Amino acid sequence: MVETSSAVSFLTELGEFNLIKGVTDASFMYNPKIDQGIKNKTILEIGNSNELFTETILKNKPQLIIANSNPVLAKYHQQLEQNGIKVLYLDEYKEQNPLGQIEYLKVFGKLFNKNNEANQQFELVKNRYDSIKNIIQTKGKGNVSTLVNTMYGDVWYLPTKDLLQAKLIEDAKGNYIFNDKTGLNSLSLTFEEVYKKGKSANYWINVTSANSLAEMKASYPNYTWFDAFKNGNVYAYNKRMNIKGANDYFEQGIVRPDIILNDLGKIFYPDLFPNYTLYFYQQLK
Incomplete structure (x- = not known):
């Protein structure tokens, strides 16, 4: 169970x-x-x-x-x-390492006498993750900046550079706007603090509570002030969410960080992955 x-x-x-x-x-x-x-x-x-x-x-x-x-x-x-x-x-x-969570697959391998299968699958995902990261790091121009999440009540919770969300963005060369903040506790900021630093960000990702730009605007009209919103560069990781609200990003995504990284690479540097279709993420219209 x-x-x-x-x-x-x-x-x-x-x-x-x-x-x-x-x-x-x-x-x-x-x-x-x-x-x-x-x-x-x-x-x-x-x-x-x-x-x-x-x-x-x-x-x-x-x-x-x-x-x-x-x-x-x-x-x-x-x-x-x-x-x-x-x-x-x-x-x-x-775990705050992009490959840290899937490494627990090895524990399940030991539990169910599938050590070889677990190790092989981990290596497959790790190699694919590293390959995608290498493409982005060597060919991505790094000329993007990224804002994440949305308001929760009166607070905007954001990761520090030491947390998983920011590390994925770093590997995807997304230049997270709060990458100068350290620590293992999330940042708790006001709208004004985030707007001051993120108003000109090129991309806005990890929006979950909306399926369209209109829904975002309805939930908090000041979201429209951000350049990423004005330019339509807003992405939610809810493409694989069912009618009950269960989100596969937090389920399959645990064992497939390589797909998450590929999604981010496609968002930030679409020319590097011309034949790739977003899996967990979708662009809000």
Whole structure:
């Protein structure tokens, strides 16, 4: 049984999806096999981010639960462990290296006796990532600048240069506008602070709450002040989002950072990838 969408991705990547017998927060998982399994009753709903259905779990006696160290669920995990259920905690989301999260595939390889498959897949993705990065770094002119995210309430949360989002942009030679800020905590800025530094940015990426420029304008009219908005260079990573709001960028993207980098390379330097079609990202119209 699994509590994270990342675990679904790792198991799917190794061809072991059928081992999944229960999930939490099924509606937030993109993989359509999860919905199908719940409808067919081959996969159980065992809880959500606030609680676990311990009776259901104990009744079905899973060999293993793959979880992360969510403090809200700690008491449920403790209860399950006291009743002989093994819980494996994996916090791959804390990794800030673009290839760091997929390296957890090797842990799953050890768990399910698929070391060779896990190592081979990791090397394939790593080699492709490095190849794409090399193309961008050697041929990309570096004449772009990039703004990310949108307002959340009255705050604009942005990554520092040490966080994953900024490192992906760096590898794609996107010249992130706050690349002078360091630390492992996100920046919490006002609109005015972001506008002062980002008004002339060429690109605006990682918009998730809108499917069009009109929706963005309706949610916060001052977004129209940015040059990237005026020029239509706004990209959301919600091309693979289903009607429930589950986003494959945060699922398959964990095991395919090479595709994310290829998307960014296509956005910043389209001439370098003339035959490539955006996979996770889409340009807002």
